[in-house]
Amino acid sequence: MAVKTDRAEKEPMRFTTIKARLDPTPEQAELFEKTFRCCRYIWNRMLSDQERFYLETGAHFIPTPAKYKKEAPFLTEVDNQALTQEYNHLARAFRQFFKDPGTFRHPKYKSKTDRDSFTACNHMFESGPTIYITRDGIRMTKAGIVKAKFPQRPRNGWKLKRITVEKTKTGKYFCYILYEYPARKAEPVSPTPETTLGLKYSGSHFYVSDDGSTADPPKWLKDSQARLVRLQQKLSRMEPGSKNYQETVQKLRQIHEHIANQRRDYIHKESRKLADQWDAVCVREDDLQELAQKITRGSTVDSGFGRFRECLRYKLERQGKQLVTVDRYTPTTRTCSACGAVRENDLLEKTWTCPECGAVHDREVNAAKNIKQEGLARLR
Numbered sequence: 133m134a135v136k137t138d139r140a141e142k143e144p145m146r147f148t149t150i151k152a153r154l155d156p157t158p159e160q161a162e163l164f165e166k167t168f169r170c171c172r173y174i175w176n177r178m179l180s181d182q183e184r185f186y187l188e189t190g191a192h193f194i195p196t197p198a199k200y201k202k203e204a205p206f207l208t209e210v211d212n213q214a215l216t217q218e219y220n221h222l223a224r225a226f227r228q229f230f231k232d233p234g235t236f237r238h239p240k241y242k243s244k245t246d247r248d249s250f251t252a253c254n255h256m257f258e259s260g261p262t263i264y265i266t267r268d269g270i271r272m273t274k275a276g277i278v279k280a281k282f283p284q285r286p287r288n289g290w291k292l293k294r295i296t297v298e299k300t301k302t303g304k305y306f307c308y309i310l311y312e313y314p315a316r317k318a319e320p321v322s323p324t325p326e327t328t329l330g331l332k333y334s335g336s337h338f339y340v341s342d343d344g345s346t347a348d349p350p351k352w353l354k355d356s357q358a359r360l361v362r363l364q365q366k367l368s369r370m371e372p373g374s375k376n377y378q379e380t381v382q383k384l385r386q387i388h389e390h391i392a393n394q395r396r397d398y399i400h401k402e403s404r405k406l407a408d409q410w411d412a413v414c415v416r417e418d419d420l421q422e423l424a425q426k427i428t429r430g431s432t433v434d435s436g437f438g439r440f441r442e443c444l445r446y447k448l449e450r451q452g453k454q455l456v457t458v459d460r461y462t463p464t465t466r467t468c469s470a471c472g473a474v475r476e477n478d479l480l481e482k483t484w485t486c487p488e489c490g491a492v493h494d495r496e497v498n499a500a501k502n503i504k505q506e507g508l509a510r511l512r
């Protein structure tokens with residue numbers, strides 16, 4: 133009987149993987165090969181039965197691996213868990229495909245040229261777990277203890293969730309061991325004015341900070357965005373449904389995907405840098421959609437500010453730090469950060485001189501300074 137582990141419901145969990153080189157005996161290697169073959173076999177059988185059933189009745193149904201064991205007794209020679217994982221994987225592939233056929237492909241048949249691998253979940257029984265690591269090996273169902281080299285060891289409290297055994301094209305065996313561990317709450321950090329950063333989202337840069345530094349998306353991101361805008365304009369002049377139109381739509385999809393990847397990388401790197409460097413970051417609670425449209429002059433390119441802010445928030449929080457948001461109606465661009473005088477109109481000039489105290493301001497740096505001051509006031 134499986135033992136249920138008690139755990140506080142809301143404790144956040146994280147996952148990490150250790151990759152280990154396996155050194156199986158000839159018998160264990162033979163068992164791995166057999167498991168790879170059985171996984172491919174069961175996948176293809178379930179897929180073909182699903183297809184047949186779907187054509188005949190119009191309903192989606194995948195038989196479980198147990199159904200095939202009588203006619204294919206060799207299936208019982210390998211770890212049943214590996215077969216169950218094929219079923220789960222196929223079921224998930226179909227769920228995704230039915231939900232969003234534009235993004236997810238219809239599951240495909242597996243051939244010998246596909247990756248040799250199988251996955252098995254760890255189960256906790258009263259007698260102990262089905263999978264565990266020893267000093268120089270890993271214990272698996274059916275295979276027993278397989279010799280392994282670990283580049284690192286799991287820490288205290290890590291729970292082994294599942295393993296994936298893989299054979300490379302050059303004939304080496306590797307094991308990916310997935311661990312789950314509780315995300316510890318970080319000690320809260322008390323920021324000071326010196327360790328707090330004020331950020332202003334910017335049209336000409338990605339952001340401007342109160343110390344005058346700026347961040348710009350890499351040139352290639354701008355290049356692909358420019359290409360995207362050009363293609364969108366081209367498309368709007370084409371005959372919908374024509375061959376050219378279809379080809380341009382295809383190109384647009386590829387560029388969209390490419391830009392999304394580039395931006396994700398950029399956003400993660402930039403937010404990581406700030407979260408590591410500062411104890412608190414203050415931003416204005418802007419209407420991000422409005423802002424993005426203003427910046428790209430109505431084109432549908434997403435600036436990524438919203439995602440950037442969320443990345444920054446959780447990266448700070450994991451270190452016990454805060455992202456402080458300042459009310460969007462705070463007149464950050466109209467207020468003099470030196471004397472506090474508020475101008476009546478927000479003139480859009482790049483630099484301006486305060487009529488009260490004579491301070492000369494860069495419009496965006498001044499706004500970032502005000503955002504920081506407002507944020508610090510909120511922290512107190």
Ligand SMILES: [Zn+2]
Nearest residue numbers: 468471486489
């Ligand atoms: Zn002033």
